Amino acid sequence: MSEGNQQEFSLPLLRVGDRAEIARLVDAYSTNIYRLALKMLANPQDAEDVLQNTFLKAIQALPKFEGRSSLSTWLYRIAANEALMTLRRRKPEIEFSPTIDAIESEELALNEFTNWCCLPEGDLISSEAQSYLDQAIQELSEKLRVVFILRDIEKLSIRETSEALGLTETTVKTRLLRARLKLRELLSVYYGERLGTEKI
Amino acid sequence: MKKEVNCGEFLESLSDYVDGILGDALCKEIENHMADCEDCRIVVDTLKKTIYLYHETASKTTIPLGVRERLFRSLDLDDFIQKGNLLENDVTF
Ligand SMILES: [Zn+2]
Numbered sequence: 234m235s236e237g238n239q240q241e242f243s244l245p246l247l248r249v250g251d252r253a254e255i256a257r258l259v260d261a262y263s264t265n266i267y268r269l270a271l272k273m274l275a276n277p278q279d280a281e282d283v284l285q286n287t288f289l290k291a292i293q294a295l296p297k298f299e300g301r302s303s304l305s306t307w308l309y310r311i312a313a314n315e316a317l318m319t320l321r322r323r324k325p326e327i328e329f330s331p332t333i334d335a336i337e338s339e340e341l342a343l344n345e346f347t348n349w350c351c352l353p354e355g356d357l358i359s360s361e362a363q364s365y366l367d368q369a370i371q372e373l374s375e376k377l378r379v380v381f382i383l384r385d386i387e388k389l390s391i392r393e394t395s396e397a398l399g400l401t402e403t404t405v406k407t408r409l410l411r412a413r414l415k416l417r418e419l420l421s422v423y424y425g426e427r428l429g430t431e432k433i
Numbered sequence: 434m435k436k437e438v439n440c441g442e443f444l445e446s447l448s449d450y451v452d453g454i455l456g457d458a459l460c461k462e463i464e465n466h467m468a469d470c471e472d473c474r475i476v477v478d479t480l481k482k483t484i485y486l487y488h489e490t491a492s493k494t495t496i497p498l499g500v501r502e503r504l505f506r507s508l509d510l511d512d513f514i515q516k517g518n519l520l521e522n523d524v525t526f
Pocket residue numbers: 439440466470472473
């Protein structure tokens with residue numbers, strides 16, 4: 234887990250519904266869950282719904298929580314499911330599409346060899362760049378996007394990501410590689426243009 | 434004649450390489466290849482930077498106060514809203 238979330242929680246207190254302990258849990262993870270939902274859905278209202286539903290479901294399920302995975306991985310799992318369900322409600326026709334898994338068998342290729350690393354930090358994280366980053370992540374299929382968010386934005390390990398998504402570690406790695414390469418390519422196009430204008 | 438790793442072979446191992454979890458032998462092969470291949474050096478550098486930028490910009494996103502407040506209300510935790518707010522607003526000097 235990233236950030237300052239290494240707090241300890243009392244499972245016995247959470248299981249019996251201790252409100253102060255639950256409030257502490259909510260405060261510790263609400264930013265992470267909100268961020269995951271926002272990056273998945275690109276819509277603040279939908280993200281807020283996912284956030285509320287995640288904690289409602291978690292609180293209901295806490296008495297039965299066995300602690301086989303960590304609390305954080307378990308919360309991410311509930312949140313990822315909620316976000317994916319929201320996406321499927323938006324475009325139900327895409328669900329079960331046979332082409333979705335083609336992403337993983339598609340041959341990998343490299344394009345874009347512009348070295349934009351040297352751009353000043355101000356250009357790399359300008360507000361325009363940030364909205365481009367948000368836009369680029371939306372171009373990933375939801376299956377790739379959720380893996381990238383959990384692993385590279387929320388900094389879960391490969392194993393935690395696989396637990397949160399109910400996928401094998403091999404599948405997580407395959408999807409992560411594809412997501413990373415695709416985003417690198419999209420960012421290279423964008424920052425490559427910035428590099429071009431810098432030279433003028 | 435020693436077998437060269439070409440850019441394509443290298444691709445599948447790229448994620449493990451930037452995460453530092455690639456086996457020593459393969460890691461060495463890749464580094465030898467990169468020494469002679471500028472494209473691959475750029476790919477690795479820009480890939481690392483891509484990951485860094487997403488994490489860096491996202492880590493500045495925190496839950497807006499209004500969203501937090503509505504969350505606490507929806508969970509019947511209204512009486513705990515204040516505590517967190519006080520901590521966040523506890524800026525003296
Ligand atoms: Zn190469």
